[in-house]
Amino acid sequence: MNTHENVKTTSSLAQARALTLPPREAILQRAPSVKQFWHSNAKLLESAWQEWQKEESGSVFEPSIQLVDEQLSKAVEQAWQNPDQEVAVKNLWHEVAPGVFKAQFFNPARLEELRYYLDALAKTGIATRAPFGIVYNRRGAMLDPRSEGYLAAPGFQAFYNQLLDDYMRPIARLLMPEIHGFDSQTFGFSIEYQAGMDTSLQPHTDASAATLNININLPEEQYEGSEVDFYDPITKHVKRLRFEPGEAMLHRGSVPHAAQPITKGTRNNMVLWLYGEKMQIPVFNNVIEPKTAAERWAKPSNIKDKFAPF
Template identity: 55%
Template sequence: MQENALETARAVARPSREAMLQRHPSVSTFWNQNSDMFAQAWAEWEMTADAGAPTLESALYDEKLRSAVDAAWSDPTKEGAVRDLWKEVFPGVYKTQFFDPEKLQTLRAYLDAAAKADIPLRPPYGISLNRGGAMLDTRSEGYLAAPGFQEFYTGLMDRYMRPVSRMLFPDVIGYDTQTFGFSIQWQADADTSLRAHTDASSVTLNINLNLLGEDFSGSGVRFFDHATRQVSELFFEPGTALIHHGTVPHESMPITQGERSNFVLWLYGENGQIPPRNAAPKAVSAAERWMLPTAKSDGFAPF
């Protein structure tokens, strides 16, 4: 009997953690040679009766945010209601309730089921290798290619992140056509922190995925402001999000108890372009902010 793609993906020999950390050429070859088969395996997995993966729907978003975003897409002049939901909590850093914490179990159940699918997923290794994370965007090797997840992810980036970024950071317009994302998990007994850095993005959106009652200690994000030399450590509550220019220095402080799970999502221009520092923002209409870009994915992945 001929094996289906799901069976083949589950049986394939995988690169070692050491090989991934060392960026051995064989690792990239592994992902590229098997990319079509893995994509088919994810499609088969979603269709299997035992997948246990719930459907990802718009009800996951915070009701106030979802309603305001829907209204702005219907009539961009109503975008002020979206803007009002984002509070500046540090110079150039904004926070909101992004996902409904009562509904986050649906997303977490999906991600847990995907992790147990036994289909190879590439963890995010840029500055470090995070064992509990996965690449989310089609431009990345070994990404989470399940069709249902990709539909949800694309909607998050196009319908939510990009227009919000254009409202809060007008200089990113034209440097926001490309998407990139990964999930990350901090654990007190495994991957605990990430040193100070900037992102290779025009804008970074960091969304917490912890459930209500899923507490942790430590693991704040410390931000640094060049102009004022202000330093502040910000913390996540379930379903909350922070958004900022990628050029804002920040670090993930050590987690001392429990686990913290997040999506980290980036926008940037073609071939990794980001706005020049102190660039004058472009004057655009509300309608232009609430518009999908025409540029196609250029396939460039920062890591």
């Protein structure tokens, strides 16, 4: 006989699995009924994810920060212990276009752990919402708690928060000092590009102060096309960049960029954003107040608000 608590939590997963998603046309039209669907089921979905995790713990290997490239994780760990050594982190990032920095972020040999886990999440039968920003996104997911229908599995959330708090924020502050102070709020989503599905993205800027775009393709997952173009608004130069498995680009949200059509294979990525309270981002030509290394390697005390870009 189940305890009362068990009966209650077991039913969340079953209830979540029994939900009928709004029709695809309504989703694409961003109908108010779709927003209402996610809003009214938000609590149920969160408890379903918790329940799923309880049931599955042991059988599904959770992604850990050990997936991060060893050089990067060592340098970052050192910097947390002694911020004056942050230059070792900076040296691992190369400015490949104005305001765009590239580094090896995940160890490609361990990416299958993340992908295996994400596949397991996709098979739970718990509904997730794809990013509206990607025209027809059929495969991607929302990652941040501010987004309805997000991947609320506690194991995933722990990993996501570590990526943002331990890695992205201090690194972004180090490479783009003007974003410091516009970085207490987080946002994230995943994308899967595939010919015949979501194939490209029009030129745009992000509503972020900084964007970390990490390729999570497995080494054997080849693709053609799907380069990301970054535009230099001053010189009008276009830099066409290709992502290899585990590579990341960290860029100012204000740098215009576009994804070229994918012609073969798939490209999977995880996109993380930082911005300030109420979605504030740095203003062009803002006076930059100098910060210390110790201030960069610190977690913001600001409470997260609920503003979601999409």
